[in-house]
Amino acid sequence: MKKIQTTCNYCALGCNLDFYVEAEKITQVNPTKDYPVNRGFACIKGLSLDKQINRRRSPLPVITNQRGEPEQVSWNRAFAYTARKIKELQAAYGAESVAAISTGQLTLEEMALLGHIGRNHLKINIDGNTRLCMATSVVAHKQAFGFDAPPYTLADFEYSDTILFIGANPVVAHPIVWDRVRFSKTPHTLIVIDPRKSETARNADEWFGITPKSDLVFLYALAALLIGKGWIDRGYIEAHTEGFTEFKEAVRMFTPQYAEKITGIAPERLEGLAKTIYEGRAVSFWWTMGVNQGYEAVRTAQAIIALALMTGNIGRPGTGANSLTGQVDAMGSRLFSNTAGLYGGGDFDNPKRRAAVAKALHCGESLLAVKPTIPYNAIIENINAGKIKGLWILCTNPRHSWVNNETFRSAVEKLELFIVQDIYPDTDSARLSTVFLPVVPGIQKEGTMINTERRLSALRPVIEKMPDEKNDLEVLLGIGDALGLQQELALWRGPKDIFNLMKECSRNMPCDITGVDYDALAGSQGMQWPCSEGAAAGDIERRLFEDGIYYTPSKKAQFIFEKPLENPAPRSAEFPLYLNTGRGTVGQWHTQTRTREVAYVADVSIEKAHAFISPGLAKAHRIAENDVIEITSHNGQSARFYARVSDSVDDIQIFAPLHYIETNKLTLSIYDSYSKEPSFKYTPVAVKKVGAV
Ligand SMILES: Nc1nc2c(c(=O)[nH]1)N[C@H]1C(S)=C(S)[C@@H](COP(=O)(O)OP(=O)(O)OC[C@H]3O[C@@H](n4cnc5c(=O)[nH]c(N)nc54)[C@H](O)[C@@H]3O)O[C@H]1N2
Ligand SMILES: Nc1nc2c(c(=O)[nH]1)N[C@H]1C(S)=C(S)[C@@H](COP(=O)(O)OP(=O)(O)OC[C@H]3O[C@@H](n4cnc5c(=O)[nH]c(N)nc54)[C@H](O)[C@@H]3O)O[C@H]1N2
Ligand code: SF4
Ligand SMILES: [Mo]
Numbered sequence: 001m002k003k004i005q006t007t008c009n010y011c012a013l014g015c016n017l018d019f020y021v022e023a024e025k026i027t028q029v030n031p032t033k034d035y036p037v038n039r040g041f042a043c044i045k046g047l048s049l050d051k052q053i054n055r056r057r058s059p060l061p062v063i064t065n066q067r068g069e070p071e072q073v074s075w076n077r078a079f080a081y082t083a084r085k086i087k088e089l090q091a092a093y094g095a096e097s098v099a100a101i102s103t104g105q106l107t108l109e110e111m112a113l114l115g116h117i118g119r120n121h122l123k124i125n126i127d128g129n130t131r132l133c134m135a136t137s138v139v140a141h142k143q144a145f146g147f148d149a150p151p152y153t154l155a156d157f158e159y160s161d162t163i164l165f166i167g168a169n170p171v172v173a174h175p176i177v178w179d180r181v182r183f184s185k186t187p188h189t190l191i192v193i194d195p196r197k198s199e200t201a202r203n204a205d206e207w208f209g210i211t212p213k214s215d216l217v218f219l220y221a222l223a224a225l226l227i228g229k230g231w232i233d234r235g236y237i238e239a240h241t242e243g244f245t246e247f248k249e250a251v252r253m254f255t256p257q258y259a260e261k262i263t264g265i266a267p268e269r270l271e272g273l274a275k276t277i278y279e280g281r282a283v284s285f286w287w288t289m290g291v292n293q294g295y296e297a298v299r300t301a302q303a304i305i306a307l308a309l310m311t312g313n314i315g316r317p318g319t320g321a322n323s324l325t326g327q328v329d330a331m332g333s334r335l336f337s338n339t340a341g342l343y344g345g346g347d348f349d350n351p352k353r354r355a356a357v358a359k360a361l362h363c364g365e366s367l368l369a370v371k372p373t374i375p376y377n378a379i380i381e382n383i384n385a386g387k388i389k390g391l392w393i394l395c396t397n398p399r400h401s402w403v404n405n406e407t408f409r410s411a412v413e414k415l416e417l418f419i420v421q422d423i424y425p426d427t428d429s430a431r432l433s434t435v436f437l438p439v440v441p442g443i444q445k446e447g448t449m450i451n452t453e454r455r456l457s458a459l460r461p462v463i464e465k466m467p468d469e470k471n472d473l474e475v476l477l478g479i480g481d482a483l484g485l486q487q488e489l490a491l492w493r494g495p496k497d498i499f500n501l502m503k504e505c506s507r508n509m510p511c512d513i514t515g516v517d518y519d520a521l522a523g524s525q526g527m528q529w530p531c532s533e534g535a536a537a538g539d540i541e542r543r544l545f546e547d548g549i550y551y552t553p554s555k556k557a558q559f560i561f562e563k564p565l566e567n568p569a570p571r572s573a574e575f576p577l578y579l580n581t582g583r584g585t586v587g588q589w590h591t592q593t594r595t596r597e598v599a600y601v602a603d604v605s606i607e608k609a610h611a612f613i614s615p616g617l618a619k620a621h622r623i624a625e626n627d628v629i630e631i632t633s634h635n636g637q638s639a640r641f642y643a644r645v646s647d648s649v650d651d652i653q654i655f656a657p658l659h660y661i662e663t664n665k666l667t668l669s670i671y672d673s674y675s676k677e678p679s680f681k682y683t684p685v686a687v688k689k690v691g692a693v
Helices: 075-093 108-121 135-145 175-182 215-228 234-240 244-251 256-263 267-279 297-310 330-336 351-361 376-384 406-414 472-485 495-505 599-604 615-620 661-666
Strands: 002-007 016-022 025-031 062-064 070-072 098-102 125-128 162-166 189-193 206-208 283-287 320-323 390-394 417-422 435-438 447-450 455-459 577-582 610-613 628-633 638-645 653-657 683-691
Touching: 002 455, 062 075, 075 098, 075 390, 075 417, 075 435, 075 472, 098 108, 098 376, 108 125, 108 330, 108 390, 108 447, 108 472, 108 495, 125 376, 135 297, 135 320, 162 267, 189 267, 206 267, 215 244, 215 256, 215 267, 215 297, 234 297, 244 297, 256 267, 283 297, 297 320, 330 447, 351 495, 376 406, 447 495, 577 661, 610 628, 615 638, 628 661, 638 661, 653 661
Parallel strands: 098 125, 098 390, 162 189, 162 283, 189 206, 283 320, 390 417, 417 435, 577 653, 610 638
Antiparallel strands: 002 016, 016 025, 062 070, 062 435, 447 455, 577 683, 610 653, 628 638, 628 683
């Protein structure tokens, strides 16, 4: 019996699991005992990774032929066809008439290779589903810390005596985080800030059910209180930060009384929270999508950073302004996808970085992309405007997950070429493809992932591929070769080669991984960046900024402030309610292509789209549990849901899990102006009952 340790390729924790295999059959799965992230635990998704292996599915690609019929073809034909089509479109309409959308669920090597073929050689735009997820944190970190650097280690949960979750629901979304909080030996106070009484809010010591999208006012008022009472760390502010005086002036007007009008939180409660933060020895602030997905998201994230900085709660055990990532390799995509910045970080117009990256890749500087990609929304808008004619999507399902998703449907109708690379031929996006490229799932692949605490870990094949089965890297190489890049890709032939190129790109950057050995990563405890060549191996758990030195030119962290914006699409007489969206249950993953295969999950989750409404709203509209309701959105669309009556939402809120395609039919094309991340969590809507079951 073989034992193979690999990484769960669902959520951002990147738990490790030991698979026991006999005669190409998985006989047992155990969460890896001494892996520092999950220490012998895992959730149902990780334990069910083997469900995605399905040998009955055809391993061959499908092309829509000239008669408009799907036709199974050989891999070589699919590669040649795809390459020819890309070239034809570029010749006819220009380089940027083709675009790609990738993901945070591929390995860093796969993303790097896609970025090299697409951005460097083809000069196309490539954005990722990470735009829907982490773009806000990326911008917030870059501006405040000087680099996209989440500062914590997950062990900080256990050192923290005051834990704040802001727009985060780890009971459902990061179950291993929740385990670590629950079993922490440090006595702690747990505070949740969320307009919904989420599963995490229910388990908190204190829940602040703020008015949706009032976080910025809430946080500024909290900052003003802390400053007013002198409950701040002046020594830290002076030694390690810039912009505090301006910040202090700007937040002065946010009195608790003013804040109450916007946030709905009584002044005494806000004062109580300020005191709790002041009295905490090690206060940690954690945020996710309730913050990132909004129209003033970057500034909200930076207000959280400001609170940590001004109270000296950063760089020490149990502290930090900490953004949790969503997908397993979101961090890999942020640093090594060649989309928004050069490999290893740095802007495309930074001459020093261009020279270093070109040297690391053994290519001329002129080959490197010269500008960041246009963002996801611009790609979709350009398709709808007829400027982009070819789209290649990898490991993402935008027909379902894109905001205001009918705009994606209409976009696809305009495409001449729609390449979908996925493990399933029947996803909502794959069914619309003109070229479908089937690949094997993560459990049959090799490469590297970087989790939420900057930890690199190894993905290793548990089950071998069958003849004709291909993995993502082979498909990318197949298309690259067919594009005539065989020679140019000579140094990029496998995961280890590519990892070593990326290692070299990271040299002397904050995310330096030159000290990580590709082979030694397998079966290990993983390695957090930075980890530079020749440096001592370092502790298994490390945090950034322990020396108070940041990555900005002045080496100081920045306080960044902006006046809160008016809600661009407020509730109205016509749309008196608002739709909140997010994760439904631990077992359900996004668009449910993968988790539908897990019988335990299917058994306990609701098959059809459903939405949570309050008992008050139910009564007002005479809606009973499981009645069919129609929700009409400010965007002009409407969709039907089964009603679930629950006190987790108040009388103006409806919560719909994102796992059903109906939900994003209703969301709005509104974005944060700096990160261009969609505002998935607030849509003015109206509801009516259409029938009883
Ligand atoms: N089971 C499961 N786990 C997952 C995923 C999955 O699909 N299924 N997806 C993974 C991914 S990619 C991600 S990004 C993470 C997301 O992880 P989370 O961000 O924790 O999950 P969400 O449910 O999207 O949103 C969190 C909370 O934000 C709240 N919220 C909404 N509006 C506001 C607001 O205005 N202010 C505040 N403070 N809060 C608000 C919502 O009510 C919700 O409870 O989960 C990861 N883990
Ligand atoms: N309303 C609303 N919408 C949201 C959100 C929200 O909170 N509310 N959250 C947003 C966020 S944070 C995210 S991250 C997105 C996620 O949105 P998506 O990325 O669209 O969701 P997934 O279902 O994870 O899609 C992954 C796809 O990759 C395929 N796949 C799995 N493994 C592999 C592989 O190894 N290789 C390849 N090539 N394919 C593979 C799966 O079958 C699936 O089709 O949704 C966003 N949409
Ligand atoms: S917590 Fe996340 S990484 Fe861990 S097993 Fe579950 S889905 Fe996988
Ligand atoms: Mo995400």
